[in-house]
């Protein structure tokens with residue numbers, strides 16, 4: 001793996017960094033306090049190519065690869081984790097549709113996502129009774145003539161109330177477990193798609209999280225994505241890539257927390273000297289930096305493997321597991337090193353701390369990541 005960035009990767013990272021600094025960061029606190037979904041930002045992210053970083057130019061993407069995508073996610077997340085999760089899910093939906101769609105579906109839906117016409121994408125897999133175990137889902141899709149009719153409920157759907165394109169999983173046969181699942185593309189506003197209550201969350205407060213209910217929601221038959229019965233495979237493929245997005249988000253949030261802590265401790269005086277002069281805070285910041293760098297390397301390695309067409313399931317889980325747990329540790333230390341000021345919203349570290357918490361839960365909990373890593377590692381020693 002080459003540790004030097006290419007010109008394209010540098011350009012995407014710098015573009016995202018400038019946009020994050022000038023347009024996203026100044027509003028992040030207000031977005032968080034007032035739970036504002038930053039609709040206007042997504043049009044601009046689309047114009048910069050950041051809603052389809054790893055997609056071909058033909059479908060409106062930046063064609064810049066997975067490493068560039070990861071770098072861009074880190075930059076946007078450092079400014080606002082809520083904005084970055086919607087960006088991540090949109091890229092994930094666009095990539096999944098691109099990978100499994102017919103040409104007509106690609107032209108219609110991938111372009112709608114990368115251009116911002118859909119505002120954002122949403123990924124509807126989890127249900128009230130099926131999170132870590134999506135094969136337990138109960139939503140059904142029944143073929144009726146030239147249509148599919150969906151019934152059931154999805155839970156925790158990021159950007160669900162704002163998404164113009166939603167990738168939805170449903171059971172299409174009574175075959176047990178994961179065998180009878182299929183994947184569909186549902187457009188926002190389709191009759192029978194009911195947007196539920198917006199969750200009042202600890203963090204990511206300007207990210208929209210809702211339940212979605214399907215009541216005889218009827219979509220054209222050609223909105224089946226991939227083959228009937230292939231849905232579980234599509235979900236696993238999408239989640240592998242999605243985990244690189246969340247690992248990148250964790251790195252971005254942790255970096256912002258470390259930078260804020262360095263600034264604060266150099267300025268804050270205690271016992272007549274800056275807090276940053278004491279050895280204990282210095283060692284804490286040294287540990288934060290080491291852990292952040294380790295997470296960045298794991299994340300960029302997983303991105304590089306995906307970009308170069310190599311297996312990356314285990315590496316994506318390792319990156320997501322380590323980076324999300326690292327972000328929680330780093331944000332905790334950032335609050336600690338701010339003392340009482342770390343606990344109030346005048347300084348951003350309390351937001352970083354709240355935003356980091358969900359990272360060990362969504363796109364597969366830390367326990368699920370350990371299951372994947374163990375399974376893939378044991379496979380290596382089977383022969």
Ligand SMILES: Cc1cc2nc3c(=O)[nH]c(=O)nc-3n(C[C@H](O)[C@H](O)[C@H](O)COP(=O)(O)OP(=O)(O)OC[C@H]3O[C@@H](n4cnc5c(N)ncnc54)[C@H](O)[C@@H]3O)c2cc1C
Nearest residue numbers: 123124125126130131132156157158361362363364365367
């Ligand atoms: C803010 C937010 C946004 C989200 N966005 C989306 C989204 O856009 N789309 C979507 O589909 N989902 C989304 N989710 C759902 C998320 O992916 C699930 O919450 C997550 O997968 C865990 O599922 P669960 O909440 O049902 O927990 P459960 O599966 O009930 O797990 C509860 C606990 O049991 C542990 N556990 C479960 N099974 C095992 C096992 N076999 N071994 C060891 N431990 C186990 C888990 O690790 C966890 O600690 C979101 C969640 C949140 C909070």
